[in-house]
Amino acid sequence: MADYSYVREDMLPEREPPVSEVGIIGWLRENLFSGWFNSILTILSLMFIYMILAAIVPWLWTPTWGAGSLSECREIIADLGKQHGGACYGVITERWQQLLFGFYPDELRWRPILTFLGLFVALGPVLFSDVFPRKVLWFTGAYLFLAPWLMWGGAIWTPLLVAAGPALGYLAYRFLYGVIGNLGAVIVAVLVPILFWLFLVGPISSGLFSVIPLGLEVVESRLFGGFMLSVWIGVVAIAISLVLGVVLALGRQSDLLIVKYLSVGFIEFIRGVPLITLLFVASTLLNIFMPPGTNFDIILRVMIMATLFASAYIAEVVRGGLAALPRGQYEAADALGLDYWKAQRLIILPQALKISIPGIVSTFIGLFKDTTLVSIIGLLDPIGLTGSIRADANWNGIVWELYGFIALLFFLSCFAMSRYSMWLEKKLRKDHH
Amino acid sequence: MKTSVFLGALTAAGMMAGAASAATLDDVQARGSLKCGANSGLTGFAAPDANGRWEGFDVAVCRAVAAAVLGDPEAVEFVPTTPKTRFTALASGEVDILSRNTTWTLTRDVDLKFTFAGVNYYDGQGFIVPKALGVSSAKELDGATVCIQTGTTTELNLADFFRTNNISYEPVPIETNAEAQQQYLAGACDTYTTDASGLAATRASFETPTDHAILPEIISKEPLGPLVRHGDDEWADIVRWTLNALIAAEEFGITSTNIEELSNGTDNPEINRILGTEGTMGEMLGLEADWAMKAIMANGNYGEIFEKNIGESTPIGLARGLNAQWKDGGLLYAPPFR
Numbered sequence: 001m002a003d004y005s006y007v008r009e010d011m012l013p014e015r016e017p018p019v020s021e022v023g024i025i026g027w028l029r030e031n032l033f034s035g036w037f038n039s040i041l042t043i044l045s046l047m048f049i050y051m052i053l054a055a056i057v058p059w060l061w062t063p064t065w066g067a068g069s070l071s072e073c074r075e076i077i078a079d080l081g082k083q084h085g086g087a088c089y090g091v092i093t094e095r096w097q098q099l100l101f102g103f104y105p106d107e108l109r110w111r112p113i114l115t116f117l118g119l120f121v122a123l124g125p126v127l128f129s130d131v132f133p134r135k136v137l138w139f140t141g142a143y144l145f146l147a148p149w150l151m152w153g154g155a156i157w158t159p160l161l162v163a164a165g166p167a168l169g170y171l172a173y174r175f176l177y178g179v180i181g182n183l184g185a186v187i188v189a190v191l192v193p194i195l196f197w198l199f200l201v202g203p204i205s206s207g208l209f210s211v212i213p214l215g216l217e218v219v220e221s222r223l224f225g226g227f228m229l230s231v232w233i234g235v236v237a238i239a240i241s242l243v244l245g246v247v248l249a250l251g252r253q254s255d256l257l258i259v260k261y262l263s264v265g266f267i268e269f270i271r272g273v274p275l276i277t278l279l280f281v282a283s284t285l286l287n288i289f290m291p292p293g294t295n296f297d298i299i300l301r302v303m304i305m306a307t308l309f310a311s312a313y314i315a316e317v318v319r320g321g322l323a324a325l326p327r328g329q330y331e332a333a334d335a336l337g338l339d340y341w342k343a344q345r346l347i348i349l350p351q352a353l354k355i356s357i358p359g360i361v362s363t364f365i366g367l368f369k370d371t372t373l374v375s376i377i378g379l380l381d382p383i384g385l386t387g388s389i390r391a392d393a394n395w396n397g398i399v400w401e402l403y404g405f406i407a408l409l410f411f412l413s414c415f416a417m418s419r420y421s422m423w424l425e426k427k428l429r430k431d432h433h
Numbered sequence: 434m435k436t437s438v439f440l441g442a443l444t445a446a447g448m449m450a451g452a453a454s455a456a457t458l459d460d461v462q463a464r465g466s467l468k469c470g471a472n473s474g475l476t477g478f479a480a481p482d483a484n485g486r487w488e489g490f491d492v493a494v495c496r497a498v499a500a501a502v503l504g505d506p507e508a509v510e511f512v513p514t515t516p517k518t519r520f521t522a523l524a525s526g527e528v529d530i531l532s533r534n535t536t537w538t539l540t541r542d543v544d545l546k547f548t549f550a551g552v553n554y555y556d557g558q559g560f561i562v563p564k565a566l567g568v569s570s571a572k573e574l575d576g577a578t579v580c581i582q583t584g585t586t587t588e589l590n591l592a593d594f595f596r597t598n599n600i601s602y603e604p605v606p607i608e609t610n611a612e613a614q615q616q617y618l619a620g621a622c623d624t625y626t627t628d629a630s631g632l633a634a635t636r637a638s639f640e641t642p643t644d645h646a647i648l649p650e651i652i653s654k655e656p657l658g659p660l661v662r663h664g665d666d667e668w669a670d671i672v673r674w675t676l677n678a679l680i681a682a683e684e685f686g687i688t689s690t691n692i693e694e695l696s697n698g699t700d701n702p703e704i705n706r707i708l709g710t711e712g713t714m715g716e717m718l719g720l721e722a723d724w725a726m727k728a729i730m731a732n733g734n735y736g737e738i739f740e741k742n743i744g745e746s747t748p749i750g751l752a753r754g755l756n757a758q759w760k761d762g763g764l765l766y767a768p769p770f771r
C-alpha cells in the first residue's frame with residue numbers, strides 16, 4: 001500500500017493571475033493578438049492608422065493662428081520647414097464670429113446668444129421632465145413667442161398679440177361649440193387666429209407701439225447668417241414640424257375622408273419633391289407670384305418650406321409608430337370609454353412616439369444638415385459664407401480649414417442630438433430586458 | 434358679391450404695386466436705403482470683410498448710386514445673389530439694382546426685360562495653364578482636358594472656340610471657382626477657363642503663381658455692368674449717369690482728394706457741370722445738384738475704384754487694358770455732361 005505521506009489540509013492562498021492574462025497585456029492578448037492571423041491584422045491596421053495620422057497630424061498641428069492672410073500662413077509654414085504644407089488657421093481667427101453669427105450686429109449678439117441659452121431652459125421641462133419643476137413649462141410656452149422677438153426685434157406688442165391668437169381661437173371654439181357643432185367650431189377656431197395674425201396683429205401692434213414704445217432694435221433677416229442661421233432655421237422647423245407631423249400622421253389614419261386624403265396628398269407630394277426644389281420655389285417662384293413690392297421675408301419663406309418638408313417625413317415616422325402598436329391598445333382605449341382625443345393623448349401617442357424616437361431624431365439630424373442647402377439660394381449660412389470669405393483676396397485659396405471648422409460645428413450638434421435620443425430611449429424603456 | 438370685393442381688392446393691390454414699381458427712385462428715397470443685388474463672393478468685385486462690410490469693384494457702383502440718390506454711400510442693403518437667383522431678385526423687385534458681374538447680352542436686355550446702365554468692366558474668357566505644360570497659345574491646346582464651370586456662357590464659348598479652330602478637348606465639369614482651383618492644382622485638368630479677371634484672382638491665390646501662365650487669347654466678349662428693370666427709365670438714367678460720372682471724373686482728373694477744391698468752381702465748364710456748380714443736371718435727374726460729387730466722393734473716380742479693388746497694387750493685379758480711358762487706348766468713353 002502506498003504511503004501518502006503528504007495530504008494538504010488547508011486551501012492554497014489565492015494568487016495573482018499571470019501577468020499575461022490581466023491588465024493591459026491581457027487585454028492586448030485577448031483582443032489584438034489572439035492568434036497569428038489576428039496579430040498580422042492588428043499590425044497592418046496599426047501601420048495603416050499611423051500612415052493616415054502621419055499625413056494629417058503635422059498638417060493640423062501648425063501654429064498659424066495669428067496669420068493675417070494665406071501668404072503669411074505660407075511664410076510661417078515655410079519657416080517651419082514643413083514638407084507638405086500646413087493648415088492656415090488665421091482665417092478661423094479672423095472670421096469665426098462671422099461663421100457663427102453672420103452679419104448680426106456686434107453689439108446685439110447677446111440676443112441670439114440669449115435665445116440659444118433660453119432654448120435649453122425651455123427644452124428642459126420637455127426633455128428632462130423629472131429634473132425640472134413643471135412650472136418651467138410656462139417659460140417654454142412663453143419662449144415660443146419670445147424667441148422670434150429676440151431674434152428679429154421690434155415692438156414687444158407683436159409677440160404678445162401673436163400669443164393672443166390661440167386664446168382667441170379657443171374662445172371662438174367655446175362660444176361656437178353649442179351653436180354650430182363640433183366640426184364647424186374647430187374650423188372657425190383654426191381660422192380665427194390665422195386671420196387675426198394676418199390682418200390685425202400688424203396694425204394693432206404699431207398702434208400700441210406709438211402709444212407705449214417698448215421694444216428692441218429691429219434686425220433684418222439679411223443680416224442673419226452663419227451657424228446661427230442654420231440653428232435658427234433648424235430649431236424652428238424641428239419644433240413646428242414635430243407638431244405638424246403628429247397631426248398629419250393622425251390625419252392619415254383618420255376615418256374622415258377629406259382629412260385623410262388631404263393628409264395623404266400633402267405627405268406624398270412633399271415627400272415626392274426634393275428639398276432644393278421647395279427652396280427654389282421659396283426664393284424665386286413665390287417672388288413672381290406675389291405682387292411686386294410685397295416683402296415676404298426670405299428666411300421666413302425658407303423656414304416654412306423646411307418645416308413642411310420635415311413634417312411630411314415626421315408624419316411617416318410617427319405613422320410607423322402608430323402601426324406598430326398592437327390592435328389591442330386601440331380596443332382597450334375604446335373599452336375604457338375614452339373619446340378619440342383622450343385615447344390618442346393618454347394611450348396611443350405616448351407609446352407610438354416612444355417607438356418613433358430613433359426615426360424622429362434621424363429626421364431632425366437630417367433636416368439640420370439640410371439647412372446648408374440654403375447657400376444655393378444665396379443665403380449666407382456657413383457653407384455660403386465660405387464662398388464669401390474666399391472672395392477676400394487675403395484668403396482666396398483656403399478650402400479645408402473652413403470646411404473642417406464647419407464640419408466640427410455640425411458634428412458637435414448632431415452628435416449631441418443622437419446621444420440625447422439614445423438616453424431618452426433608455427429612460428423611456430418600461431420593459432425589463 | 435364676395436368675389437367681386439375680393440377681385441376689387443386684388444386689382445387695387447395690383448395697381449398700387451404697379452405704381453410703386455414705376456418710381457424706383459421714390460421707393461428708394463422713402464425707404465432711405467438702396468437694395469443692391471451683389472455677388473455673394475467674387476474676389477475683388479464683391480465680398481464682405483471680417484466686419485461684414487461689403488467691398489469690391491461692383492459694390493462700389495452701388496455705393497456711388499446710393500451716395501448720388503441718398504447722399505450716403507453706406508445706405509445700401511446688399512442682397513447676396515447666386516447666378517440662379519439674381520434675375521428673379523431684380524425682376525421681382527427684391528433689389529433696386531443688380532451690380533453683379535453680369536454680362537450684357539441681347540437676351541438679358543430684351544427677353545428678360547432688363548436695362549443695362551452701361552459697362553463697368555470689359556472682361557473676356559481666357560485660359561490658365563501650368564508653365565510646365567509648355568503651351569504658349571490656346572490654339573496649341575489640342576486634346577487638352579479643360580476645367581469648366583457648368584451652366585455658364587463660358588461653357589458655350591469654349592465649345593465655339595475649339596470648334597472654329599478645329600481642335601478637340603475633353604471637358605471636366607465643375608461647379609464653383611473654389612472647386613476649379615483645387616481640381617486644376619491637383620492636375621485633374623490641363624487648363625482652367627473662366628473670365629480673365631477670375632483667372633488673375635485664381636492665379637494670385639496659388640502658392641507659386643509664377644509657375645502658371647494666363648494665355649494671351651481672349652475668346653469671348655464679356656461686358657459686365659449694372660442693370661435695372663425695364664420700364665423705369667428715370668431710374669435707369671440715374672444709374673447710367675452715376676456710372677458715367679465716375680468714368681468722366683477720371684477723364685477730367687477729378688479725384689477724391691481734389692474734389693473739395695474743384696467744387697469751389699473751376700475754369701473747365703464740364704467739371705463745373707459734373708460737380709453741380711453750373712447748370713441744372715441734378716434737377717433734371719430728380720436729384721440734388723451735387724449728386725455726382727457725392728457719388729465720386731463715395732469711393733473716388735473710376736480709376737481710383739479700379740486701383741483699390743482689382744488694380745496692379747492689389748494681389749489680383751489686373752492691368753487696365755480694355756478698361757482704360759479712350760484717351761489711353763481703352764474702351765471707357767463717357768458721353769458728355771451737357
